[in-house]
Amino acid sequence: MSVTLYDVEALPGTAAASQRARLLVVDDQPINIRALHEVFSADHDVFMATNGAQALAFCRQTPPDLVLLDVVMPDMSGLEVCRALKADAQTESIPVIFVTSLDDPAEEAACWDAGGVDFITKPINALTVRNRVRAHLTLKLQSDLLRRMAWVDGLTGVANRRQFDERLEREWQRCRRAGQPLSASIVDIDHFKAYNDTYGHLAGDDCLRQVAAAIEGSLARAGDLVARTGGEEFTCLLPEIDLDGALTVVENVERAVRALGIVHAGSELGVVTVSIGVASARADGESTIAGLLTQADNGLYRAKRAGRARVCAADGDADASGA
Ligand SMILES: Nc1nc2c(ncn2[C@@H]2O[C@H](COP(=O)(O)OP(=O)(O)OP(=O)(O)O)[C@@H](O)[C@H]2O)c(=O)[nH]1
Numbered sequence: 001m002s003v004t005l006y007d008v009e010a011l012p013g014t015a016a017a018s019q020r021a022r023l024l025v026v027d028d029q030p031i032n033i034r035a036l037h038e039v040f041s042a043d044h045d046v047f048m049a050t051n052g053a054q055a056l057a058f059c060r061q062t063p064p065d066l067v068l069l070d071v072v073m074p075d076m077s078g079l080e081v082c083r084a085l086k087a088d089a090q091t092e093s094i095p096v097i098f099v100t101s102l103d104d105p106a107e108e109a110a111c112w113d114a115g116g117v118d119f120i121t122k123p124i125n126a127l128t129v130r131n132r133v134r135a136h137l138t139l140k141l142q143s144d145l146l147r148r149m150a151w152v153d154g155l156t157g158v159a160n161r162r163q164f165d166e167r168l169e170r171e172w173q174r175c176r177r178a179g180q181p182l183s184a185s186i187v188d189i190d191h192f193k194a195y196n197d198t199y200g201h202l203a204g205d206d207c208l209r210q211v212a213a214a215i216e217g218s219l220a221r222a223g224d225l226v227a228r229t230g231g232e233e234f235t236c237l238l239p240e241i242d243l244d245g246a247l248t249v250v251e252n253v254e255r256a257v258r259a260l261g262i263v264h265a266g267s268e269l270g271v272v273t274v275s276i277g278v279a280s281a282r283a284d285g286e287s288t289i290a291g292l293l294t295q296a297d298n299g300l301y302r303a304k305r306a307g308r309a310r311v312c313a314a315d316g317d318a319d320a321s322g323a
């Protein structure tokens with residue numbers, strides 16, 4: 001294999017495969033990149049960067065599973081790159097193994113301090129490097145799995161309440177700083193107890209999965225979030241959108257669920273439907289997160305009282321009937 005390109009890109013012969021890990025090798029010397037590529041290209045997708053700025057841009061855009069990072073580089077040292085990765089929430093969990101030719105205890109200490117998980121000396125020993133990388137990749141994949149289990153609802157695959165609470169707080173602060181509204185809506189499946197009683201719990205679970213996917217598919221913006229916040233209840237976060245905009249979005253959600261056409265003999269329309277409460281607030285000192293959710297809940301209560309399969313805001317002047 002010959003390495004002729006030294007920008008950030010997949011090296012030849014490293015076709016993507018989901019089981020393969022993505023390794024980023026950062027070194028200003030092509031010969032060192034080539035040596036590591038030869039060790040890993042059979043088992044992993046190897047990407048390369050020849051300076052710190054390239055490496056950071058790559059990690060932010062498409063985070064690799066592990067970074068092999070040269071310590072001494074012109075412009076930005078490996079230590080600076082590692083500190084920048086660890087300071088950014090998007091990239092902090094990417095393990096960094098330092099690769100260096102220096103044999104200096106002070107430098108080794110600096111690598112640990114910067115946040116590296118391991119330290120390899122040049123010239124590299126292929127067996128040692130392969131085994132160290134394998135050990136760190138195993139840990140990384142396990143921690144990814146645990147993180148996913150902690151943040152995602154196991155049944156439907158959408159965000160769980162923990163993720164919702166964390167995002168709500170973050171979006172509330174972000175919208176406050178930007179002087180933008182934050183909208184929330186609570187989506188509740190109608191007569192779901194009757195659905196379970198008639199069709200069984202497994203069918204109920206399948207219905208929940210389909211409804212979750214329909215809600216998710218109706219939210220178009222990157223910052224939107226849907227979370228399963230109760231047994232048959234989902235909450236949507238719609239940042240930087242006012243009540244009118246939020247009503248339009250959740251009316252689409254209501255229609256999308258109805259259009260699934262999941263037969264439900266015990267429902268008014270003969271198919272599974274949802275009732276939705278929606279509210280919007282500005283984090284301007286008077287409003288609170290709890291107040292926003294209470295308003296959305298009041299809207300949901302109104303939608304149920306008004307006959308279900310519809311969207312209601314809390315204040316009563318925005319009521320979009322779907323039935
Ligand atoms: N299959 C399944 N059912 C669930 C799950 N979580 C909650 N439920 C059921 O969801 C039902 C919710 O029923 P209720 O709160 O009485 O509400 P409802 O029957 O939907 O009535 P309305 O909301 O007034 O339209 C209960 O029967 C729960 O057992 C789940 O994970 N899977």
